[in-house]
Amino acid sequence: VEQVLAAPAQVAPSDSEAAFEALYRDSRDDLFAYVAGLLRDRHAAEDVTALAFERAYRRRSRFDSDRGSRRAWLFAIARNAALDELRRRRRQAELSREPADEATSEMPEDAAEVGARRAALREAMSALSARERELIALKFFAGLSNAEIASVIGVSESNAGTRLHRVVTKLREACDEVA
Amino acid sequence: MRLREREPEPSAEVERELRALDRAIAGEPVPADLTGLAELARELRDERPDVDAEFAAMLDDRVASGFEADTAGEEAPRTGSERLSRLLDRLRAMPPRRLLAPAGTAVTLLVVVSVVISQGDELGGDEPVEPVQTQQGTESGGESAPPPSALEDSPDTDGRATQVEPGGRGSEAYLVAPEVADAGAAPTPVSDRKLAQRVDMTLSTEPAELRDVADGVLGVVDRHGGFVVNSSVSTGDPGSRGADTGRASFQLKLPARELQAALGELSDLAHVSARTDGTVDITNRFNSARSRIDNATEERDRLLRKLENAVTFNERRAIRRQIAVVEDELEAAQDALADAQQRVKLVPVAVTVTAEGEPDDGSWGIGDAIDDAGNVLTVAAGVALVSAAVLVPLALVVALLALGWRATLRQRRERALDAA
Numbered sequence: 001v002e003q004v005l006a007a008p009a010q011v012a013p014s015d016s017e018a019a020f021e022a023l024y025r026d027s028r029d030d031l032f033a034y035v036a037g038l039l040r041d042r043h044a045a046e047d048v049t050a051l052a053f054e055r056a057y058r059r060r061s062r063f064d065s066d067r068g069s070r071r072a073w074l075f076a077i078a079r080n081a082a083l084d085e086l087r088r089r090r091r092q093a094e095l096s097r098e099p100a101d102e103a104t105s106e107m108p109e110d111a112a113e114v115g116a117r118r119a120a121l122r123e124a125m126s127a128l129s130a131r132e133r134e135l136i137a138l139k140f141f142a143g144l145s146n147a148e149i150a151s152v153i154g155v156s157e158s159n160a161g162t163r164l165h166r167v168v169t170k171l172r173e174a175c176d177e178v179a
Numbered sequence: 180m181r182l183r184e185r186e187p188e189p190s191a192e193v194e195r196e197l198r199a200l201d202r203a204i205a206g207e208p209v210p211a212d213l214t215g216l217a218e219l220a221r222e223l224r225d226e227r228p229d230v231d232a233e234f235a236a237m238l239d240d241r242v243a244s245g246f247e248a249d250t251a252g253e254e255a256p257r258t259g260s261e262r263l264s265r266l267l268d269r270l271r272a273m274p275p276r277r278l279l280a281p282a283g284t285a286v287t288l289l290v291v292v293s294v295v296i297s298q299g300d301e302l303g304g305d306e307p308v309e310p311v312q313t314q315q316g317t318e319s320g321g322e323s324a325p326p327p328s329a330l331e332d333s334p335d336t337d338g339r340a341t342q343v344e345p346g347g348r349g350s351e352a353y354l355v356a357p358e359v360a361d362a363g364a365a366p367t368p369v370s371d372r373k374l375a376q377r378v379d380m381t382l383s384t385e386p387a388e389l390r391d392v393a394d395g396v397l398g399v400v401d402r403h404g405g406f407v408v409n410s411s412v413s414t415g416d417p418g419s420r421g422a423d424t425g426r427a428s429f430q431l432k433l434p435a436r437e438l439q440a441a442l443g444e445l446s447d448l449a450h451v452s453a454r455t456d457g458t459v460d461i462t463n464r465f466n467s468a469r470s471r472i473d474n475a476t477e478e479r480d481r482l483l484r485k486l487e488n489a490v491t492f493n494e495r496r497a498i499r500r501q502i503a504v505v506e507d508e509l510e511a512a513q514d515a516l517a518d519a520q521q522r523v524k525l526v527p528v529a530v531t532v533t534a535e536g537e538p539d540d541g542s543w544g545i546g547d548a549i550d551d552a553g554n555v556l557t558v559a560a561g562v563a564l565v566s567a568a569v570l571v572p573l574a575l576v577v578a579l580l581a582l583g584w585r586a587t588l589r590q591r592r593e594r595a596l597d598a599a
Contacts, residue, residue: 021242029230032234037228050238053242083596130596130598139223141227146197171223175219
């Protein structure tokens with residue numbers, strides 16, 4: 001996804017600024033949901049979301065519509081920032097010998113109102129790998145299409161669909177077992 | 180480009196379920212057999228983390244201000260060390276690829292400047308240094324060594340003569356230290372010394388006037404009673420500028436008494452670009468010839484007297500043979516004296532006429548501009564070539580490093596995702 005950032009300017013600065021504002025309005029909540037689902041840390045997700053928007057703002061004139069949608073471009077920037085955050089946390093964990101902050105406790109806790117199926121779903125989600133969790137976050141938290149997901153993670157659209165179906169099947173089986 | 184994992188194409192059933200997921204997320208109905216899948220999609224959607232209102236407001240403000248608050252709120256560094264520290268922090272925070280362009284520009288400028296400095300001699304525009312002419316020109320007035328041709332008059336120099344060439348007035352040159360071989364002989368007074376002169380002269384003219392100048396040389400020779408030993412005239416293309424477009428050479432013999440007048444007229448024919456005058460003392464050669472003549476004459480007279488007194492036939496025959504030998508010697512000595520006298524009376528003069536296009540009068544025209552432009556372009560092309568020879572490998576190395584850095588960064592990010 002890095003190559004998208006070096007693309008030549010396609011629109012005038014004023015147009016790119018207006019396009020960025022529209023992109024921000026449409027994607028702010030979705031982007032945060034994706035990053036929070038990937039990092040499982042609300043505070044880190046807020047920092048990464050703000051950083052991603054700032055980077056996108058500064059690189060807004062370099063967006064190339066021929067290489068994907070503006071939304072996929074933004075999520076690619078956020079993904080790099082989130083992965084850099086994961087790397088930083090990993091280095092810090094290695095230095096301090098402390099486990100990474102999962103922060104799952106900071107996710108909405110309304111266990112009393114959900115049934116056994118919802119609890120099973122959460123348990124199954126927590127058992128997912130980061131790659132699988134990322135797919136769920138991109139599809140169901142951020143609402144990206146399979147083509148946009150493919151662009152963000154750098155695979156083909158059919159590959160992204162296959163991977164997504166595999167993760168959903170995994171979750172459905174976990175839930176069916178509880179039911 | 181990201182590495183793509185190979186996955187089989189999704190089956191029809193998988194594609195059907197993926198479409199059902201999209202419809203469920205959009206709130207649209209799904210086939211009855213996939214309601215469970217739709218329910219899962221809705222449950223996953225419900226798990227979506229919500230944005231904190233305070234964070235959302237803060238981010239809205241930052242976006243509205245164009246993310247300028249981060250730098251606007253910072254205090255200006257007060258001291259030089261603070262400024263340096265701030266600058267280093269910014270450089271560290273800056274992605275390496277953003278430093279690539281300015282660094283590349285700086286390196287390019289450095290290489291180009293280095294090449295230009297190293298090629299300074301060619302860019303300086305100085306006139307090329309003409310090789311120092313060893314011959315002495317009549318207009319220069321300086322001292323110089325005589326050309327080899329002036330010293331090749333070996334029969335006259337007798338290996339002991341020393342030449343002196345006062346600048347530009349060779350015909351008035353004088354012998355300084357003549358060596359006389361005869362030990363004990365009284366030194367010859369200066370006024371009685373026999374001097375053999377030699378003149379080499381180079382004239383330059385325009386190609387169109389080469390023939391006239393050559394004819395003028397012959398006219399001077401005729402007027403002053405000299406003669407031409409040999410001559411050659413060759414003409415080139417008069418249209419070729421700056422090249423040697425014609426040349427004439429003459430080997431002349433001019434009477435010594437007419438030499439100055441003849442040289443003056445030759446000098447008037449064209450521009451004298453070089454002239455060398457040489458003088459060699461051949462007094463010893465004169466004296467030797469005369470001495471041989473005197474001796475042979477005296478010996479012949481003695482033999483003649485002896486012949487008158489001879490009685491027998493054999494005695495008279497032997498004396499006649501001796502007289503014949505002496506007369507041969509006398510004849511050879513007389514020839515040597517005549518040659519020496521001729522050498523003194525007739526001065527060898529070498530005249531070369533060159534035609535080298537229009538002489539440079541110092542003016543600057545369109546032709547000079549074209550030449551200068553060609554020189555500038557040649558030097559610029561040379562600088563560009565040398566710079567490219569340095570920069571292209573450097574750029575390739577930098578590009579490879581950049582690609583490697585990007586690939587490494589991508590792999591580290593993916594590994595971080597796998598390890599999370």
